[in-house]
Amino acid sequence: MIESVISDINRAMDRTSPVPLYFQLAGELQRAISDGRLPKGDFLGNEVDLADRWQISRPTVRRAIKELVDQGLLVRQRGVGTQVVSDHIRRRVTLMSLHDDLEAQGRAPTTTVLTHEVVVADAGIAASLNLAPGSKVVHIERCRTVDGRRLAILRNWITLDTASDITPAQLRGSGLYALLRARGVRPHSAELEIGARIATPTDAALLDLPVGAAVLTTRRVMQDSSGQPVEVGSHIYDASSYTIETNVLSG
Amino acid sequence: MIESVISDINRAMDRTSPVPLYFQLAGELQRAISDGRLPKGDFLGNEVDLADRWQISRPTVRRAIKELVDQGLLVRQRGVGTQVVSDHIRRRVTLMSLHDDLEAQGRAPTTTVLTHEVVVADAGIAASLNLAPGSKVVHIERCRTVDGRRLAILRNWITLDTASDITPAQLRGSGLYALLRARGVRPHSAELEIGARIATPTDAALLDLPVGAAVLTTRRVMQDSSGQPVEVGSHIYDASSYTIETNVLSG
DNA sequence: TAGTGGTCTAGACCACATT
DNA sequence: ATGTGGTCTAGACCACTAC
Numbered sequence: 335m336i337e338s339v340i341s342d343i344n345r346a347m348d349r350t351s352p353v354p355l356y357f358q359l360a361g362e363l364q365r366a367i368s369d370g371r372l373p374k375g376d377f378l379g380n381e382v383d384l385a386d387r388w389q390i391s392r393p394t395v396r397r398a399i400k401e402l403v404d405q406g407l408l409v410r411q412r413g414v415g416t417q418v419v420s421d422h423i424r425r426r427v428t429l430m431s432l433h434d435d436l437e438a439q440g441r442a443p444t445t446t447v448l449t450h451e452v453v454v455a456d457a458g459i460a461a462s463l464n465l466a467p468g469s470k471v472v473h474i475e476r477c478r479t480v481d482g483r484r485l486a487i488l489r490n491w492i493t494l495d496t497a498s499d500i501t502p503a504q505l506r507g508s509g510l511y512a513l514l515r516a517r518g519v520r521p522h523s524a525e526l527e528i529g530a531r532i533a534t535p536t537d538a539a540l541l542d543l544p545v546g547a548a549v550l551t552t553r554r555v556m557q558d559s560s561g562q563p564v565e566v567g568s569h570i571y572d573a574s575s576y577t578i579e580t581n582v583l584s585g
Numbered sequence: 586m587i588e589s590v591i592s593d594i595n596r597a598m599d600r601t602s603p604v605p606l607y608f609q610l611a612g613e614l615q616r617a618i619s620d621g622r623l624p625k626g627d628f629l630g631n632e633v634d635l636a637d638r639w640q641i642s643r644p645t646v647r648r649a650i651k652e653l654v655d656q657g658l659l660v661r662q663r664g665v666g667t668q669v670v671s672d673h674i675r676r677r678v679t680l681m682s683l684h685d686d687l688e689a690q691g692r693a694p695t696t697t698v699l700t701h702e703v704v705v706a707d708a709g710i711a712a713s714l715n716l717a718p719g720s721k722v723v724h725i726e727r728c729r730t731v732d733g734r735r736l737a738i739l740r741n742w743i744t745l746d747t748a749s750d751i752t753p754a755q756l757r758g759s760g761l762y763a764l765l766r767a768r769g770v771r772p773h774s775a776e777l778e779i780g781a782r783i784a785t786p787t788d789a790a791l792l793d794l795p796v797g798a799a800v801l802t803t804r805r806v807m808q809d810s811s812g813q814p815v816e817v818g819s820h821i822y823d824a825s826s827y828t829i830e831t832n833v834l835s836g
Numbered sequence: 837t838a839g840t841g842g843t844c845t846a847g848a849c850c851a852c853a854t855t
Numbered sequence: 856a857t858g859t860g861g862t863c864t865a866g867a868c869c870a871c872t873a874c
Contacts, residue, residue, distance in 0.1 A: 352870090354843060380859060391845045393644075396860085406774045409812050412860045413853030419812025523657045524833045530781030530801040530824035548799045548824075550781040554833075561660050561670025573781035573799075582775045582805075603851090605862060631840060642864045647841085663841045664872030 335378050339371050340387050347388065355390055359398035367407055367421055378408070378416040406581075441480050447502040448487075448540075449475035452494065459491045462555045463563045472497040476505060477540060484541045485575055491566040510565075520559040527553045528578065533570075541572050548573040586629050590622050591638050598639065606641055610649035618658055618672055629659070629667040692731050698753040699738075699791075700726035703745065710742045713806045714814045723748040727756060728791060735792045736826055742817045761816075771810040778804045779829065784821075792823050799824040 343362045347355065366372040378384065378399070385392040399416060402408040410416045455463065455471045463471065471491045478486045490510060492500075500513055511521065533541065533549045541549070550571040557563045594613045598606065617623040629635065629650070636643040650667060653659045661667045706714065706722045714722065727739045741761060743751075751764055762772065784792065784800045792800070801822040809815045 356843080382859090392847090394844060397843095406808070406812070409810060410860060411853080412851070413858075415859060417812075526831050526833055527828050528779055528801070528831070529828035530799045532783075532797070532799050546783070546797050548781045548783050550779070550801075557657070559660065561657065561668075577778050577780035580777050580779070582777055607862080633840090643866090645863060648862095661841060662872080663870065664839075666840060 335372060335376060335384075339366050340384075342366065342371070344388055347390075356394050356397040356401070359388070359390070359395065360401040363398060363402055364405075364407065367402075367418055370421070372418055374418050374421045376418050378418075380415065443485075444479045445506050446477040446479070447474070447505050448477055449473060450502050450505065452498075455491060459566055462566050463491065463493055465493065470494050472500065474500075474505065474510070480575075483572075483575060485572055487537065487540050487570045489568045489570075493564055496564055514565070519564055521564075522557055522559040522561070524554045524556040530573065537570055541570070543572060550576060550578070552578070586623060586627060586635075590617050591635075593617065593622070595639055598641075607645050607648040607652070610639070610641070610646065611652040614649060614653055615656075615658065618653075618669055621672070623669055625669050625672045627669050629669075631666065694736075695730045696757050697728040697730070698725070698756050699728055700724060701751075701753050701756065703749075706742060710817055713817050714742065714744055716744065721745050723751065725751075725756065725761070731826075734823075734826060736823055738788065738791050738821045740819045740821075744815055747815055765816070770815055772815075773808055773810040773812070775805045775807040781824065788821055792821070794823060801827060801829070803829070 343359065343366070346362050347358055349355070351358065363372070372378075381392050381395050381399070385395045388395065399408060399410070403410055403416075407418065407420050408416055409419045451473055452470050453473045455465060455469050457467060459465075459471060460467050460469055463469075465471070471494055474488075474490045474492070476488045476490075477484060478488060488510075492510075492514075496514065496517055496519055499517075504513055514521070529551045530548055531551060533543050533545075533547045535545075537543065537549055538545060538547065543549075550573045551569065552571075553568045554566070555563050556565045556567070594610065594617070597613050598609055600606070602609065614623070623629075632643050632646050632650070636646045639646065650659060650661070654661055654667075658669065658671050659667055660670045702724055703721050704724045706716060706720050708718060710716075710722060711718050711720055714720075716722070722745055723741075723743045725739075725741045725743070727741075728735060729737045729739060739761075743761075743765075747765065747768055747770055750768075755764055765772070780802045781799055782802060784794050784796075784798045786796075788794065788800055789796060789798065794800070801824045803818070803820045803822075805818045806814050807816045807818070
């Protein structure tokens with residue numbers, strides 16, 4: 335790693351900040367890689383030396399480097415060194431809502447709320463959400479349109495205590511996950527099943543598709559950081575305008 | 586955590602083993618959770634105390650616990666403790682081949698090799714594999730059958746140096762990824778695009794599907810641990826018999 | 837106030853790859 | 856023989872939670 339990058343990082347590190355040092359360092363390294371100051375193929379230099387130059391301990395340096403290794407930006411080889419192998423941040427496998435996802439691409443999604451009600455969960459939903467049979471949940475059904483084209487039907491079931499104050503107006507303006515995050519839900523993991531089938535008449539009507547068109551279907555159960563399932567989502571996409579892109583790490 | 590589990594783990598830890606202590610500990614904890622000795626809802630006890638009982642340092646204990654937190658088995662809360670929130674090991678997002686995947690489910694896949702040849706990579710494949718235009722690659726086309734049913738068409742393009750000695754007989758007997766691993770390829774990450782469409786006449790003929798059936802399609806570029814792309818896979822699945830199941834962590 | 841996890845240090849020794 | 860990352864230690868102080 336060239337001298338100037340080391341100096342840049344030295345300047346950027348702020349010990350008075352509440353942000354952990356390893357996190358600051360990981361961010362600075364990521365920035366240096368993505369803007370080309372630390373190009374693909376370069377070696378970082380050995381950890382002991384880097385720790386010394388940055389005046390932080392080696393475990394802290396290692397922790398920062400590990401973040402980038404996990405993202406696929408760096409590769410470590412014992413006896414060799416740490417090398418930059420990619421200069422674009424791998425899109426993480428995401429739990430973002432479709433709304434956020436499209437906005438991040440600079441497109442302007444519009445949302446029609448078809449259904450918004452409190453219902454008694456059926457057996458499958460109740461089991462997925464770890465609720466007693468007969469429990470009530472919030473059921474939402476939306477249609478997502480982009481560039482005048484109907485893209486997806488989104489059906490969600492959410493535990494009553496987390497979603498009881500969500501309004502249709504809010505759903506029109508932002509993604510479900512943004513609303514949940516604002517209510518203190520921190521998504522942690524989701525089980526996801528992806529399939530495909532021919533559009534049913536209902537699908538075709540809602541998505542404005544011809545008879546016989548293919549749709550992509552997903553069903554997920556999202557759990558928040560306390561390990562409790564919070565939301566079930568069952569989504570149907572027009573396969574001719576949507577693909578799921580993801581990135582799988584360290585299999 | 587009850588006394589006996591702590592003792593079990595104390596007995597199981599082996600400092601003479603080349604397996605890292607944090608890894609041994611993580612495995613023991615995972616086993617204790619999955620077999621019910623450490624049930625859902627239980628707290629582990631504080632880290633300083635555990636480190637003392639197991640006679641290992643607290644950072645090592647933390648590293649082991651972190652593994653399970655990342656898998657969604659445990660939740661840590663500052664000021665509160667570490668609690669078991671799930672008793673089944675989340676299936677990791679996998680880079681396993683379909684063959685391995687089905688075998689893990691106890692089913693017996695059979696493979697027909699339709700094409701196996703060295704060809705000049707087209708522009709898209711060459712770009713994906715980071716090869717010069719006109720480079721040669723191994724092209725494989727297989728049909729995967731399970732329980733007498735044609736499940737998928739698998740098309741792969743692999744860099745010549747890694748796959749030149751693979752034979753059709755080997756492809757019939759095991760999954761592509763197993764063969765690649767045996768050749769020293771360690772899969773590290775893959776970009777994956779999932780879509781759906783109506784089967785083309787070719788798809789329908791190869792998969793023995795009726796006209797108008799839906800197929801699930803995936804395209805991936807796999808990179809090994811050195812960061813180099815090694816393989817491109819383009820797969821087509823009978824959507825009526827196959828879904829992709831996965832698990833998304835920490836979004 | 838007491839107890840918990842979160843971060844950080846300054847070393848040590850080992851395994852592996854290269855020369 | 857040298858240099859690298861991989862693991863591990865025995866502390867320290869801080870931030871947050873619950874009482």
